[in-house]
Amino acid sequence: MKASAGYQIVTLNEFIINRQEEHPEAKGDLSRLLHHIGVAAKIVNKKINKAGLVDILGEAGEVNVQGEEVKKLDVFANDHFMAAVKASGEVCAIASEENQEIVTFNDGLSRDGHYVFCMDPLDGSSNIEVNVSVGTIFSIYRRISPAGERAHVSDFLQSGHRQVAAGYVIYGSSTMMVYTTGNGVDGFTLDPGIGEFCLSHPRIRTPDDGRIYSINEGNYVHFPMGVKRYIKYCQEIDPESHRPYTSRYIGSLVSDFHRNLLMGGIFIYPETQSAPKGKLRLIYECNPIAYVAEQAGGMASNGTTRTMDIVPSDLHQRVPFYVGSSRMVDKVHDFLREFP
Ligand code: AHG
Ligand code: MN
Ligand code: MN
Secondary structure, three states: OOOOOOOOOOEHHHHHHHHHHOOOOOOOHHHHHHHHHHHHHHHHHHHHHOHHHHHHHOOOOOEOOOOOEOOOHHHHHHHHHHHHHHHHOOEEEEEEOOOOOOEEOOOHHHHOOOEEEEEEEEEOHHHHHHOOOEEEEEEEEEOOOOOOOOOOHHHOOOOHHHEEEEEEEEEOOOEEEEEEOOOOEEEEEEEOOOOEEEEEEOOOOOOOOOOEEEOOHHHHHHOOHHHHHHHHHHHOOEHHHOEOOEEOOOOOHHHHHHHHHHHOOEEEEOOOOOOOOOOOEHHHHHHHHHHHHHHOOOEEEOOOOEHHHOOOOOOOOEOOEEEEOHHHHHHHHHHHHHOO
């Protein structure tokens, strides 16, 4: 990876172009799309930074002082990512948490687009009013239907191992974009001074083992026996394996995962009695996070099957999710096998 002469900083766009140059066969369509995702992330970031001013700027559903209707931030993020992805001209359809059905683009350019795009435009949105980090999760697949035709829902029902790129934006104490195109994971921090994402976390590797477990323990009584036993294992005293572990749970998948990715840890959202298939969505939450996790050396499963090997049957399908440092995911698998 070469930085421009005289500059230490590698911006996201420069990084994308450099990567493309390393693949002379690439035509630049994915690069263009990634660039547009970066632009949408900056727009959404600006809006989220102002969320605390809601009393001044107006509540969702109200008309603000400029006479504009104030949108919920999920809808705002959805609209802007939709528009940016469409503007790239590379995508023929989008699946979003905010839309029941897929949205297909039918102008000439987009209908020829080679990719479909999946997203959770605002993840952890219930946290936003209390100033806790939220995120955007995205995933890109090559379409199955022929270019030039209207995209079909089956374009989205592909296993996660067929993703060509995936990642997330975290709007936190600083805003970052983290993504993979199947060649490792890189992280970019937004420098608000210059309005650019700058390469800050090249080639992220997650520790093989960790000391953090992240799960909503309020649901403990509803967890499968293997998960209950694993939690007790995490809480036992064993100095050799650094137990008891630390419990950390924000309630925002992107933020919980990002911390564990960098520090080592496991995030679990299992099946519960009230959510027998788990809560998180396979296509636009679990698969993209699983791709990043694996590309950083971690693991992701539904407790028995690798997340990215599950064949989706429904756009908004939910799955149990176990993701993080490989030794920790292996360990919880042991408990799930022993206490089915
Ligand atoms: P979203 O805001 O997109 O609906 O997602 C919320 C998700 C996820 O971010 C988080 O991991 C999980 O919900 C938390 O759920 P609980 O409140 O049930 O723990
Ligand atoms: Mn979500
Ligand atoms: Mn969401």
